[in-house]
Amino acid sequence: MQSTKHLLSELICGEQSYQYYDLQKLGDERLAQLPKSLKILLENQLRHFDGETVNADIIVAFSRWLDQPSGGEDLNFSPARVLMQDFTGVPAIVDLAAMRDAVAKRGGDVSAINPQIPVHLIIDHSVTVDQYGSPQAFGENVAKEMERNAERYRFLKWGQSAFRNFNVVPPGTGICHQVNLEYLAQVVWVSEDGAMAYPDTVLGTDSHTPMVNGLGVLGWGVGGIEAEAALLGQPYSMILPEVVGFELSGKLTEGVTATDVVLTVVELLRREGVVGKFVEFFGDGLAELSVADRATIANMAPEYGATCGYFPVDDATLAYLKLTGRPSQTIALTEQYCKAQGLWRNPGDTPQFSHSVTLDLSKVEPCLAGPSRPQDRVALGDLGNAMRDYLSDNNRDQNEFVKIDEMNIKLHHGDVVVAAITSCTNTSNPDVMIAAGLLARKARERGLRVKPWVKTSLAPGSKVVSKYLNDSGLQDDLNSLGFDLVGYGCTTCIGNSGPLREPIAQAIDSKDMVVAALLSGNRNFDGRIHPQVKASWLASPPLVVAFALAGSTLRDLNKDPIATDNKGAKVYLKDLWPSAAEILEVRKIVSGAMYRDAYQDLYLGTPEWQAIEVELSDTYPWQVDSSYIRCPSFFDNASVADESFPTLRSARILGVFGDFITTDHISPAGKIAPDSPASHYLQSLGVAPADFNSYGSRRGNHEVMSRGTFANTRLQNKLVEREGGYTLSPDGASVLPIYKAAMKYIEAEKSLVIIAGKQYGTGSSRDWAAKGTLLLGVKAVIAESFERIHRSNLVGMGVMPIEFDKEIPREMLDLQGDENVDIVACESELKPKQMVRVVLSRSDGSRHEVLGRLRIDTQEELAYFRHGGILQYVLSQLNS
Template sequence: MQSTKHLLSDLICGEQSYQYYDLQKLGDERLAQLPKSLKILLENQLRHFDGKTINADIIVAFSRWLDNASGGDDLNFSPARVLMQDFTGVPAIVDLAAMRDAVAKCGGDVSAINPQIPVHLVIDHSVTVDQYGSPQAFGENVAKEMERNEERYRFLKWGQSAFRNFNVVPPGTGICHQVNLEYLAQVVWVSEDGTMAYPDTVLGTDSHTPMVNGLGVLGWGVGGIEAEAALLGQPYSMMLPDVVGFELSGKLSEGVTATDLVLSVVEILRREGVVGKFVEFFGDGLAELSVADRATIANMAPEYGATCGYFPVDEATLAYLKLTGRTEQTIALTEQYCKAQGLWRNPGDYPVFSHSVTLNLDTVEPSLAGPSRPQDRVAVSDLGNAMRDYLADSERDLNETADIEDMKLKLHHGDVVIAAITSCTNTSNPDVMIAAGLVARKARERGLRVKPWVKTSLAPGSKVVSKYLADSGLQDDLNSLGFDLVGYGCTTCIGNSGPLREPIAKAIDSKNMVVSALLSGNRNFDGRIHPQVKASWLASPPLVVAYALAGTTLRNLQDEAIATDSKGVEVFLKDLWPSTAEIHEIRKIVSGAMYRDAYQDVYLGTEEWQAIEVEKSDTYPWQVDSSYIRCPSFFDKPQLAGEEFPVLRSARILGVFGDFITTDHISPAGKIATDSPAGHYLQSIGIAPSDFNSYGSRRGNHEVMSRGTFANTRLNNKLVDREGGYTLAPDGETVLPIFKAAVKYLEIEKPLVIIAGKQYGTGSSRDWAAKGTLLLGVKAVIAESFERIHRSNLVGMGVMPVEFDKEIPREMLDLQGDEQVDIIPCEEQLSPKQTVRIVLSRSDGSRHEVLGRLRIDTQEELGYFRHGGILQYVLSQLNN
């Protein structure tokens, strides 16, 4: 087959005529049995068919997939668009600006470095909960955000003027995934000239991009460097995935929320093992879930480990498009195209899956997850026992207390010090937000108050939430308990929880108290939410309010009273919990007009945003004294592509880590400690600790980020007996911060390796976790297994990911820190997934050898690695 033009069909929708690549014209009736997510990938291959990078072999691969119900073939995927948030978007645009500089130095056309497809960057990660519990909190937090981040925002405004197809949604608008769901996503995309219809697909620089899967849009999170390549016109290299079917039946019981459901899904699928796989939901139970419910489940795909969690298009999709104010043409085209293309979900659909799991919605119960992993679900009735067990494991005395100065109160282990209604996971769902408001209303009527040691906050993912909460009067009820609006952004979920009140912070530190945070987010990894909070629990918004009232996680709220009301009567959770009928009655006020009004001027921004002035130029005028935006060093030394395996010899070990090391551990996003390499650097250039901002906000400065790599205060390096980002110096004895040790290794030109356990790189699609690793001089990461995005990021930066063939032998873990590591191929030619020998040489002369597997998975990735990274590869293509 030389072309796919013969597969085009016509589609008439209203007065518009479109063409589309018709899967039925392939003539293989079995393809109708493909999971709908794979049909979208197949259409993508037909539309981008060129006979070279995509040829007839890939079409055969989809038929072969049906034979084995499993993937493995190389695939080049080209998304319709790219979505970014500012923490990952700023460094991505910094890279593009640096690439323009590199092209200019070679005398090339800098306009070649420009997005080839639409890119939307939503500024949502920078607002911090400095102020809370007052009507002034929102304004004061926004003002502080603009003050801290003006330089970053000026840079993004420059990018908006310098690059075509690059759109910035200003701060104070919402969270990127909620904005994507409510406004940007189209389900069926239309070409720029209006003639071609095809599925809306998206790659995002945030791991929670799959949230839009709830609307029937296929998309997933990638690293910033992969997104940069995609927007520059390079296909995303992947393997045709296994697809796990998740069958839903039954109906959620009264009082059970979508949050409770997703925590059950996360628990099931983590146990099932779906890393690197697609999950596609099917079954009659889908008819009982709204798109908002589905989006909650899809949002947490990274938490259950899947590439995406896809929900096919059906009547619920059309209802959501109507609810959110999409045009009649958009709604009609979605229905007609999806039915014609076989993407529409019909009752009884049961595609071929690699394998399937089932869940009866009737069995789901009110739940939380924690204290540090989203997959560790705990029933509300068991939280008290789970917290007691955690305290016992931490060797804490339950009766120990700490005095809270000037408040005549005592702080107990297990007390809730942060209660945050936050994150697009839940604030995109009107049902749970209204439920939170109703819990607040009933509590207010009974005269209840939030405990004085609890820091409360409300940070919706869009202004629509504020509109329906205000119109229903529920915002007044939330305000009465301290859940005033603090900003439109990720806040606590990303670690921007802000400082605790000084008396509370001092009480925690005085006795090293183990206190809790409750948040309606998707992540609760060690050290993420707040450096002084050791136990973090994910929960639905109404449960966040309930635990703020209780003030402790040591109580069983299913059976024990939350508090005593103004009349001395005990109040239980059942007294405050709203019925489904109550929720639905208020939900009637949510309308398409609310969404249209909220997004009418989505790119306009506040007066402060509009006042930021930038000078238009094709290349960025770098400021040598900038502490936020610096030209990175990645393109200083072009690497010649080689065919032979880059044998690594006599490498030293920078760190030995256990299982589930997250990208938060590798590259934290939150607070920069004063007494840390990054803190010392900022002070050396005149930045006061009060102006440090966060690691996430300084991702445009490689000097900060390299110093912040492996700087998490909860990191445990097995080479040293000290918590935090420490390791051994080259002498094998001195304990130093990891950055300082890495500098000493660089000075003596010693290559470095990391050794880790299972699922290394779990969590956010944080490209700086790979960039920082590279800048520290690490040439290879050897792990039992990798999380999908971080493995790709390592390859994209030219760092070699290697997996042990089996579990790490005990001898490989019994390390002293002075060992040397060789990585030697079993065949000299560099090839995907080849077997390698990992040789460990000890100071006593003994050697230990095991086999490993190179986790460069595709030929396309091999090309990136040979050039030293994906961006260097793109530059080489432009220069040829």
């Protein structure tokens, strides 16, 4: 095949005509049985066919997939657009600015460093719940956000003026995934000249990008490094995936929410094992789920480990496009294109999958997940026992309490101190948000109050939520319980939960109390939600309100009363829980006009945002005294591509970690501890501790971020007994912060390795988990298995991910920290997935050798690695 132009067909929609690459013209009737997500990938290959990056072999591979649906072939995917949030977006734009500097120093054209496809960056990760429980909370939190982040926001406004195809959605607008679902996503994209129609696809710098899969848009999260390459015109290197079919049957029973469904799905698929695979939903049960319900399930694809959780396009998709005020031409084109291309879901459709799992929706029950992993589902009635077990595991007596005299209360283990309606997962779903409001209304009518030790907050994902809550009067009911609007952003779900009331904080610290958070989010990893909260439970918005009223997780809300009303009567959850009919009645007010009004001035921003002035220039005017934005060092020493295997000799071990080490453990996140390397650095610049802000807000400063890598307070390095970001000093005589030890190794010109267990790098798509690892001098990470995004991020930064060939208990290796590590290829040629020998030499002269597999998976990744990283590769291409 020399070209794919002969595969073009014409589609007439209304008065407009479009060309499209017609899968039927391939002449292989069996392709109709492909999962619809793979059909989208196949169309992408036809449209980007060039005979080199995309050639005939990969087209044929889709037919072979039907014979052996395990995938495995290299594939280069080119998305229609890129989505960013500010925590990951700022360092990406910093990198682009640094690349422009590098091009300028070489006398090149800096405009070559420019997005080649549309990029939207939504500022949604920077608002913190400093104030809550009052009508002034929103205004005060936004004012504080603008004050803290003025320099970052000025930098982003510069980027918007300097780069083409780069759009910034200002703070106070919404969460990127909800804005994507409600406004940006088109389902069928149209080329800039209006001539070509093709599936809307997106790569996002946030792991919950798959939320848009609920609308029938194929997309997933990648690291900021990969997103930068994609927006610069480089294809995303991946492997033709396995696709696990997930059949849904039946319908939900009364009182069960989409949140309960997704927590059940997460548990089931984590047990199934879908890391690195696509999941595609099918079955007659889909007809019972709205797009908002589907998006709730798709959002948590990272939690069940899949690359994406795709829902095909059908009548529910069209209904949602209409509900959210999309143009009629967009809706009509979506229906015609998807039906012509075989992407439309018809009743009874059963594509061929790698294998399938099934869930009867009628069997789903109300539940939560926690206390530290989203896949650990617990039935609502079992929460009390699960929390008691957790207290027992942590040697805590559930009857122990601290008396707080100034508040006249007793704080017990298991008490709820944070109750947050937050996160893109649930706030985009009107049913669960309305349910929370109705539960609050019934509680208000009974005179119930939230317990005084609970910090409450409401952070919707878009202004549309506020519109229907206000218009229905439900916001007043939520306000009466302290769930006032605190901001439009991720807040508690990413650790921006803000401080607890001082008496509560002091009481927790005084006896190391094990207290809990209830949040309607998707992440609850150790140390993520709040540094003083050890147990965090994911739940639906109405359950968040219910537990704020109950005040403790040591309750069975199926049987125990939540509280006593103003007449002395016991109030149970069943008394407050709204019926489906009640929810539907309120939902009738949600209209397309609400969405059109909310998004008509998407890029305008607040007066404070509009007042930010920037200097117009092609290259960024770096400030040498800046503590937020600094030119990174990644492009200082460009090198020629190395074709040989980078053999390591006498490397030292920086850390040995167990299973499920998340990017929250690796990447700097949350509060900057007072006595930490990052704290000392900021204070050396004259920054007072009160102005530290968070690690996330300082991702544009590599000096802060490298000092915060592996600094999580819950991290456990098996080389030392101390919890937190510590390791042995090079001489083994003392315990040091990991950053300080790494700097000593760098001074001694010693390479470093990390050794870890299963699913290393689980969680958010944080590029700094890989960038920081590189800056600490780590050349290789050796683990039993890797989570998808972090593995590719390591490759993108020139760090070798190596997977043990067999499950080898690290205890058998008896690692002490004084070993030297050699990594030698079994073959001289550097190639994907090659076998390597890992040799450990001990001070007593003994040696231990194990086999590993280099997890550089594709030829494209190999090219990136040879150049020292993906961005160095892009620069080399521009110079060639």
